[in-house]
Amino acid sequence: MTFLRRTIPLAICFVLGITIAFQYYVPNQHSSAFLELMTRWDKIIAGFAVFIGAYSLFHLHFSRIKFKAAGWGYSIFVFIGAGIMLFFGFYNEGEGLLADKQEGSMFDWLYIYVQVPAGATIFSILAFFMASAAYRTFRARTVESALLLVAAIIVMLGRVPLGALISPYLPLAADWIMSVPNLAAKRGILLGVSLGAIATSIKIIFGIERQYLGGGD
């Protein structure tokens, strides 16, 4: 059992990890074809995984309705929404399931005029959340908070026409903050992230880090 649950996955990870890492340096068409094949496998597996995800989602909401969990009424809308989308997806403007997806169908209409605006509504809340988060953070109680507050005021004013009216130096100061200290910090973080990502990849490829397989070592 350990052989199936540990040894084989670790062997696959090692062989494919090394192969794909070196594939990056091989421009030959056989190498590109191999990468394409692997990508296709990835897509096929992801396609099957959608059913597992859908099962998990429906099972969760079915259980919520069954046991009358807090807010179970909302779960009904999951089934109604999924049912409507599935119906129009299969109906495909009368062409049926086996035909290519028709453009401008009811399925598209529901996506463009219901799901996209609903998503945009949630996204728009971000502005208010930003204001409340900024209010908490910009209370100048420490030196760092005070620095953050000053930098934020300069950048915010420097990025709007009002800033240039107050002083022509504000946009310049804002640009300097963004392109010098901000960029330096960003690159410092990226540098650490890149090395960390490589080190983690090596640990995973060589089977040193194997927590993602579940359980202990």
Added chain:
Amino acid sequence: MRLIVSLLCVFITVVFHGTGAMAQYLEQEFTESTLPEELRAFDVPDDAGGSIGLSWKASPADSPDVSYIVYVSTSENGPWQEAARITSTTGYKSDAPQYFGFRKKQRNHHFVEIQLQKILPGSNVEKPYYFKLAVVKGDSVKEFDEVVSARAKGNWFNMSKLNNLIIMVVFSALVLYFISHARRHPGMFLRKISGLEAVDEALGRATEMGRPVLFVHGLTPIGSISTLAAINILSRIATRVAEYDTVLKVVNNDPIVMTVSQEVVKESYLEAGRPDAYNQDNVVMVASEQFPYVVAVAGIMTREKTAANFFIGFFYAESLLLAETGATTGAIQVAATDSYTQLPFFITTCDYTLMGEELYAASAYLSREPMLLGSLRAQDIGKAVVIGAIFFGTILSSSGINFITQLFTGF
């Protein structure tokens, strides 16, 4: 009528004289002695095949109003088809350092890359192709007789990525060496990471309050190294949650990540000796799209009043929406992300934030296993080397010596 005829005569004279003067110019400037010299066709190196490079020596007659046309044919005798056109003051070998390096003399030669499939779609790129040059000024074209040929072939190693390969091999060797060193010499010093020290505090608080712990992956799929790092941390947290006998809720937006997470949490409960406490319905996929996912997770936070929230992985715009909702419910929040654009949002709304590389160090930190800790030392040495290269590279580059900059140039 006489005026119109006169104007017409003047116009014809000007046009024909102009064209004649142009042709004369081309004849004079590009005589046999000033023909594009060293015309060469060759397989473009470091590619999958299908591209041929053409180079020729820059002419003293090159000027912004003179252009070169490259013609291609499958036969030495034509028919010819235009494959590329460049202004004679552009398209030098120095513009393609990935093939020719950074030497200054590369500016003396023109270089054009011809992608055969784009010019002759459906053709067999492995057979020889023939090329010739023409020079253009205004409407006048002078074709040269010299024909060169080359055959495109795929290469087995991309030499322009040699620097990348060397850095990767050296750094990998360094990581493996320090892992082996740490196994022989345990007890490595590790600076305190307060965000990870707070994990036990957060789990203890959740246990005391009798409320669940929420673990949120980022939005990236299983192929992302951030997600794998998050799953490694999930495993450590799940083991402690099982020991504390509290409820762990893991919400996903990717079915594969969900499946792996279910397996990881299940095994962690088993390892902690509490397989009975594992409930598969607590590790679920709530939505596959970004904002429905946000709404679902925010709903769980507000309805179930989670006592501790862990936001670990790669996040996009949902970071602030999730963390601010968690902050309003009064949960203790720990975030770890390598998404630097979202870091400010987590710092402002979470109690503890692990920045960048700390996400990758977290699993080793929580486990304290010497083998995992060893890689952290290699990362520190790698950082020191890069900082040194940046420092000396800046000084040398400011003095006009670009050796270090060129050494680290990626293609």
